[in-house]
């Protein structure tokens with residue numbers, strides 16, 4: 080098969096040449112919620128694409144994309160924030176293989192993940208589903224997972240492309256971000272994963288990017304993704320993200336998911352007739368769907384079947400190893416590892432009813448579930464005793480006075496206390512952002528009360544994203560366990576007693592206060608636009624540049640042993656360098672560490688972050704062992720994005736290469752001279768971390784766009800926006816009532832899913848109502864409804 084352009088095969092083009100226009104249009108939209116259309120006459124089978132990302136969510140009954148209805152049992156691996164904290168590409172590739180094998184066993188063609196959006200602000204509702212605040216860590220983690228999944232003959236899907244960093248009004252918010260920031264921060268991770276792992280598919284984001292829906296963004300979907308980076312797979316919509324399908328196809332969007340029951344078909348045909356969409360664009364999209372369908376079928380035919388129950392045992396053990404590798408020890412005065420003996424008080428309902436994954440489309444039905452309480456009790460065995468008190472309610476995070484008293488009594492009778500706190504499920508989910516970074520008050524109260532009375536208290540914090548820890552100095556140790564998947568309980572026990580080491584290093588900074596952050600001022604504040612006025616200054620780039628210390632810096636994580644770096648050796652020429660530095664385990668236990676290489680540009684035409692991570696190496700060493708950490712750097716290590724030439728440019732000059740164990744723990748430094756380079760056009764730096772109107776205008780290179788108001792109503796106005804007019808309120812009430820009625824009969828309904836469902840529905844754009852109505856509300860009727868609502872409201876205003 081010959082690759083014609085960006086992976087479209089001649090065979091697929093030949094098939095397309097025999098199709099009618101109607102067939103091509105049908106083929107470029109889903110058959111149902113999770114499957115593509117088959118083309119029986121040509122022997123092209125339908126295939127399944129489903130979530131993702133850290134476990135398979137294959138629904139066999141009722142379908143949804145917000146995690147409501149059940150799915151087949153599958154291994155729930157740690158979520159991305161824990162995976163990102165491992166900094167371990169080999170391990171993540173292993174996870175990818177396991178995910179791929181489970182997909183194969185269930186005949187799934189494409190797994191919808193990994194997600195690798197940048198954590199612009201820790202309050203992002205899907206922070207648990209993303210790896211890092213840094214594009215290099217995100218891109219490398221995603222590439223490793225993609226390699227593993229695809230090595231099993233299953234497609235991976237990079238999502239959500241691009242600049243998708245909040246859940247508030249997620250389907251119609253406009254990310255306003257300057258070109259340099261987009262390239263250096265928000266696109267680089269995708270670029271790394273595309274170039275290093277050639278994913279079969281990419282999913283476009285719901286949001287707009289600088290005024291254009293991500294699914295209609297030709298510059299993103301064709302010019303950057305395909306022409307520049309060489310992506311040769313298929314681009315699909317996020318679920319019901321379509322805004323104007325003909326414009327999407329023109330931009331390079333191949334597949335609308337899920338099926339919109341033909342809602343757009345006539346409009347696509349009309350656009351071809353009118354010449355606003357070329358027939359060739361439609362042909363290429365259809366050919367890409369066929370190419371992928373044939374690939375899925377060929378891979379399936381060439382591979383043996385998977386023994387699922389054997390795989391589940393093996394994958395559970397892997398999930399346990401990975402959860403320990405991502406668990407990050409934030410503080411430790413020596414209390415850890417605990418001797419597995421004596422009386423240990425385990426306090427906290429999450430020890431028995433674990434929080435191990437996040438809510439929404441990534442909700443996996445685990446094959447089994449470890450708890451800290453059961454695994455620790457088993458581990459201690461006859462050598463001691465575990466006393467347990469829940470301390471709070473796992474679902475609500477609230478506590479009664481009696482629960483607090485019981486917790487204090489258990490602790491008073493114990494040699495050591497393991498206190499498990501964290502974010503209840505309702506605090507973090509797809510569909511909405513957090514509005515603060517605090518733990519539930521009852522959890523903070525428990526920390527205060529127990530640390531005041533006991534001198535051996537270990538706090539285990541679970542949750543997918545940073546929380547503020549004003550109490551951080553009071554416990555004897557803090558273990559950030561993230562959302563460690565179905566084996567998290569066992570992994571936490573392993574780390575607590577030292578059967579495993581805490582392998583994690585933070586892939587995101589933990590701020591002292593959310594309000595410290597430059598991104599805070601414009602995070603989820605404006606319903607219509609997200610103005611990225613902090614530009615490059617996200618995470619450690621902000622903390623290091625503006626000397627606002629994080630509570631725990633990027634890259635931080637303690638070990639049960641200690642490491643020392645020797646003298647770094649830098650070799651290479653031009654813009655290529657290899658840094659090699661001896662690392663010695665100077666402690667008494669085996670352990671791993673991550674050597675991080677940051678680059679500081681000594682003099683630059685453009686403002687640049689104080690330092691940026693450009694490479695890292697994870698090493699596991701026996702006590703006394705020394706090995707070299709080797710990091711290779713190419714021209715991108717020194718480059719900036721030049722907005723005048725729209726390209727990467729390296730300026731000649733001196734660069735500092737800073738090696739260390741976190742962004743603030745730099746222990747070795749070398750200088751690198753880059754002798755030849757290009758010209759960069761100056762753009763004035765904002766005076767502070769948050770650009771003013773004038774500065775933001777200069778960064779954007781054009782006036783700050785005015786958001787399109789949601790009234791008069793249009794396709795992007797949401798269900799919540801309808802409350803702006805009397806007629807709209809009636810429609811809104813009817814729509815919400817309908818959804819909540821259907822929801823009320825759902826046997827799986829809980830308060831958390833109801834909250835998510837409400838948020839999801841209120842954020843839904845009007846076009847999506849038509850697309851999910853299964854033909855009951857056509858787009859033409861939606862147009863009429865919108866027109867009537869607008870006309871009535873304007874008339875009422877005039878009267």
Ligand code: BGC
Pocket residue numbers: 130131143144145191238317318440
């Ligand atoms: C999410 C995607 C997910 C899709 C299918 C969407 O709501 O944004 O990440 O893959 O649903 O469930």
